[in-house]
Amino acid sequence: MGSPAREALAIRRGEYGVASAILTEAANWLTHSGRQLWPPEEVSEDALRRxxxxxSVLTGYWRSIPVVTTLLEWRDDMFWPGIDDAGFIHRLAVRRAAAGQxxxxxxxxxxxxEAASRGKECLRxxxxxxxxxxxxxxxxCGFERVGSWTxxxxxxxxxxxxPVASRG
Structure with a gap:
């Protein structure tokens, strides 16, 4: 597919069906390789909508092809209760044909x-x-392990x- 370093991703929001397709492909690949992560019902379009x-639903397009998705949310009460200084990344996945690029x-x-533009200090x-x-x-990718949760x-x-660059 070439090098995305030369071309920026075009980010689209709210494409639940496309995001679900990418996540489902990743979930199936992980399951078939013996490393199950997300059950299919957790990455369905309906589950993402709920x-x-x-x-918060982001899809990255490279040369008009959807290649990557993630959820960028502004709260995570399960793992980061009471923390509001960040954007929270969930369910990052890349299409297999575009992996490693x-x-x-x-x-x-x-x-x-995006987090910096909203005045956040970091991604978590x-x-x-x-x-x-x-x-x-x-x-x-610049993340530092700051703890664990069982x-x-x-x-x-x-x-x-x-940390993200501040936009002051």
Whole structure:
């Protein structure tokens, strides 16, 4: 697909069906590779509509092709109760055909700029702590592990924070 570094992603909001398709593809790939993360019912279009406002559902297009999606939310009462200094990243996923081409990093950069434009200090996210490659990816993207949270009885979540450039 080429290098997205030369071309910016075009971000669209509220495309629940497209976001669900990307998330479902990622969920199926993870399940088939023995690393289930999201059950299909959690990434369905209906589930996304129940969970998130349209402006929180982001889809990144590269050359008119939807390649990446995430939820950028402004509250996370489960993992970050009472914290309002951040944008919270959830369910970041890239189409398999576009994996490894910088689209996830570009989406995180876009989200950081959006958070800064809203006066936020950082981006925050959580991920399964035992997914070492995923944790390493977030660390390469400038996130620092700042804690953990045990999602009993299942697994430990790593909590990450990344400062954003202020827009003052």
């Amino acid at each position: 969970r998130s406002a349209p402006d 910088g689209h996830a990093q570009a989406m995180l950069e876009w989200a950081a700029n 996210l959580d991920c399964v702590a035992t997914r070492t490659r995923l944790c390493a990816f977030y660390e390469r 999602r009993a009885p299942h697994y430990e979540q790593a909590l990450y924070r990344r």
